[in-house]
Amino acid sequence: MKRDVKKPENESERTNDTQYSLNDDRRVKVLSPGALVVKRFFRNRLAIVGLIMILSMAVFSFLGGLIIPYGESEQFYIDTNMRKEYVGVTHNDTFRYIVPEGESFSSILQSRFTLAQINGNDTFEYDKAEYTLTEDGKDLYSIRTADGTLVAVAFKDIVNAADGVEDGTFTFKYEALKAYAAGKDSFDAEGKSYALDADGNITLDGKDTAYISRFVVQPKENGITVTKDFREFLAEKLDAGETEFTYEGTDYQAQYDPSQLVWSVLQNTSTHVYDKYSSPSLKHPLGTDSNGMDVLTRLMYGGRVSLVIGFIVVFLETFIGVILGGISGYFGGWVDNLIMRLVDVFYCIPSLPIIIILGSVMDKQMVDPQIRMLYLMLILGFLGWAGTARLVRGQILSLREQEFMTATEACGISVSRRIFRHLIPNVVPQLIVTCTMGLGSTIITEATLSFLGLGVKFPFASWGNIISDVNNSFVMTNYWFVWIPAGICLMIAVLGFNFVGDGLRDAFDPKMKR
């Protein structure tokens, strides 16, 4: 089939060789078929462009990943100033209640009490029981039943423990409130003697234990302790009508919510967060993505994954396809029939839906991303060999009838050697073209699956799953740098393979005259 082709050199060189006689062998340059193919290939401008595209993508992915200082899934952080709700401050002007142990004062009783208090009544009734209220001081009432048992104390000034955590007992609170309302400077409770000043600070043996205030300061998050100083500071500032103030080096901002009658105090804090969707800069030439990872780095590693998966899948396809196609074409008969029906079956299986189903099952099983990538390659390869097998078989059917095959048979060469040494090499040109084109389409398939979230998974990058950020429409419209470069890389790689494949097809075609 292949034999050396002698090809006369073109006009310009011929004029230089005039010293040779017309039938001198040196006038003719001998080119092997391979060299002819190479020559034809390099004459094709599109093929050259394609080759450059593939090489640049390969260099970008494989060398780029080595050069770039960042890792594949390295996340970047940024410090931002965030205003977080710190505390809520209310000026208490409703009655609150404390109840001694063993008694109860239900909300119905509470409202009865409020009614009686507003109307200036001394007693109120509920459920056939009569209650008496005694004004112990301004906005401080004690409520007793008819037999004189103390059931509750109603008050507006609030007793807070000095450290903001501990809650005092009933007696302590009641005594403190009574003393505060009466303007006394000391009171006794539970056998201890407390001192009280005009600001409502309660001390025991010179140590702050509690304070009385109408300002209620409620922490908005667990773990915030409001100190007395801070509370006094807040009360003072809010009374003065200031909304922005600094306390112990931290900035605070107060906002009044009229509907809730609450001042909400915001604290400015510096927070360490993922550097999401940062615009292209010197540090990140293509910005960062939704996980705070460098897009350029992800592109490089994604290119590796996409290219490697493409190569492995095509290799698998070709491997299965060549073996089955070779056997089928060479032996013919029932073997051929059987294998070809198998090829028909595989041709007919809708592969994309099957892969989508398998992908979503793997999603639910939470298969490890690395193993998943392996499965993906196996599935793609296993579903894609039919085309190659059909091609190889067709070629071999026509080749095996040719004289050189009769010659191999006459020489007594073994069957496997005849197939794999003499037939398959003649199919190789066609095979290379199909593989090159197949690489492009495999890369697209893998990218499509990854785009749908069913292929290569985080933390691994692939061009497809980089683009899948676009499913968030805000990213699509505002952060072009996250997904457009990946799409362009994908297109360049696939286009490169298709250009080269096309160029190879033309170059391998012996009928081509250029």
Add this chain to the structure above:
Amino acid sequence: MRGKNHAASYAAKTGVNILRKYIIKRLLISVLILFCVTFIIYALIRCLPGSYVENMAQRLSTAPGSKPYEEWLAQLNASYGLDKPIIAGYGSWLLDFFRGNFGDSWRFTVPVIEEFKSVIGISFIMGVISFVIELAIAVPLGIVAATKQYSKTDYVISAAALTGISLPTFFFATLLQLVFAVKLGWFDTHGLVGRDYAQLSAAGQVLDKARHLVLPVLTLAIVSIGSLMRYTRTNMLEVLNSDYIRTARAKGLNEKKVIYHHAFRNTLIPLVTIIGGSLPGLFSGALITETLFSIPGIGFASYQAMVAGDIPFTMFYLTFIAILTLLGNLISDVLYAVVDPRVRIA
């Protein structure tokens, strides 16, 4: 004279007979293949963990006063025929399929056939429109490229065709959405009908749907134009290199007549076969494009069903696609034999 006529009609008759035999043989093989394919798909789906049924049993068992999970699971599996071994299950599925009983879709909670009827129309319309556009652009361009082989035009057309093949559908669709829907605001990004669809007049509703179909159809057409263009070009080149074209030129016919009368007609043979072969494919819907544009066609519906693990709908869809593929191959092979008198059927 009479005898000649007789011989011709006899030849035609045997030709028809042979063709009929060929078609019957191919049909039988196709049915056999279909059995294999559906069995493989069925076995595959059955082997996968049935997350949908498990989820449903989980949900049902948490209802107050309900049976325990295991009982629900067993009952659901029995009612969906999932408790049988694979071969028996396949047998009953096949029997139901032939009876036209395709089961109820789990994802859409209606009979599969009803969901299918409601989605197939729009997919077919999309398929036809994009196919017509594809033909109208690809065939003329392919012929022009072939007639001017190695010219600048040829390079541009070939490069464009390869670019079309290389375009990942999802990326191209998203780009179209960004440019025409988001930036220019000419179309909506998603859906088949606009927000005010219900208030529109009948004509307005048709226009509204048409407007929503522009981007999906454009995506489908551009992504698939390339291969048909290259196919046309390759075949036209082959014809142009053949001896009878040389003869036609040698006769002194003008180039127009050579190309459009002699060459093009012969190029039509492979074109007709491939076009005929892709006709069934018009029903198969476009999984990616429909999903991206949220067009309620068979592709989008099947995607939702597959991701949700809806076995009845998925089985139906996959079988449907397999039938379409087989039908396409059959049509193109038969057409090849019918259109090209030189082809002898073995």
